Amino acid sequence: MAREQLSEVSYGWNGFADRQDLATALAGEIADRLTRAVSERGTALLAVSGGTTPAKLFAALSTAPIAWDRVTVTLVDERFVPPSSPRSNAGLVAANLLQNKAAAARFAPLYHEAASIEDAAAADSEALRSLPWPLDVVILGMGGDGHTASFFPDAGNLEELLDPASQRIVLPVHAASGGEPRLTLSMARIVAAGFVALHIEGEDKRTAFNGAMGPGAKKPIRSVLEAAPRRIEVFWAP
Numbered sequence: 001m002a003r004e005q006l007s008e009v010s011y012g013w014n015g016f017a018d019r020q021d022l023a024t025a026l027a028g029e030i031a032d033r034l035t036r037a038v039s040e041r042g043t044a045l046l047a048v049s050g051g052t053t054p055a056k057l058f059a060a061l062s063t064a065p066i067a068w069d070r071v072t073v074t075l076v077d078e079r080f081v082p083p084s085s086p087r088s089n090a091g092l093v094a095a096n097l098l099q100n101k102a103a104a105a106r107f108a109p110l111y112h113e114a115a116s117i118e119d120a121a122a123a124d125s126e127a128l129r130s131l132p133w134p135l136d137v138v139i140l141g142m143g144g145d146g147h148t149a150s151f152f153p154d155a156g157n158l159e160e161l162l163d164p165a166s167q168r169i170v171l172p173v174h175a176a177s178g179g180e181p182r183l184t185l186s187m188a189r190i191v192a193a194g195f196v197a198l199h200i201e202g203e204d205k206r207t208a209f210n211g212a213m214g215p216g217a218k219k220p221i222r223s224v225l226e227a228a229p230r231r232i233e234v235f236w237a238p
């Protein structure tokens with residue numbers, strides 16, 4: 001894993017010839033780390049992102065021969081929609097990851113029907129408190145604007161979202177660029193993970209990532225890289 005050192009931020013760069021090679025390699029890395037967590041602490045906690053990128057990865061990971069019945073899967077973030085919605089990350093995970101061998105995993109959703117996104121976030125923080133924190137593996141995505149999770153640059157509460165000291169587990173997000181209101185794991189919970197991978201695909205995303213690593217206004221993805229106590233590994237394919 002090549003190392004890029006930039007001013008005060010570093011990350012591992014793992015480039016692949018094509019998206020299926022990336023999915024196979026990253027699924028193997030995740031499976032190894034989940035297996036190690038189960039052997040060390042009897043359980044493992046995985047958080048994945050939604051969007052259009054992860055489907056191949058989810059399909060590859062779903063067939064991994066690991067002790068899925070000891071694994072809890074949750075989401076890095078979620079749109080404030082029910083699982084039946086085509087916009088639902090829970091629906092995406094159910095259809096693509098919690099299949100095959102991974103169907104035996106426990107799933108902890110972020111979306112709960114509530115009067116407001118604020119009420120849902122508060123309910124989430126209570127419901128998720130009993131999960132076996134810290135996360136063992138987090139898979140992040142990134143938008144062309146440098147957002148990751150639901151840390152959108154135009155979020156009204158971006159400072160709170162990026163606060164590595166926040167004790168909250170789940171935070172509400174209102175950001176026009178994010179579409180529906182969102183629920184997102186807090187920065188603190190994400191960066192405390194044993195392994196964080198950033199999964200991006202396509203030239204535009206590589207350009208956006210490199211831009212976020214350069215001078216200029218700090219993008220949320222850079223804030224996450226800087227806050228992470230362990231080097232984050234970037235997985236990219238054209």
Ligand SMILES: O=C(O)[C@H](O)[C@@H](O)[C@H](O)[C@H](O)COP(=O)(O)O
Pocket residue numbers: 049050051052053054076077078079089140141142143147148149150
């Ligand atoms: O709910 C979401 O949309 C994701 O959690 C979000 O953070 C995603 O990772 C990026 O927006 C990239 O999305 P694409 O994979 O669709 O480009």
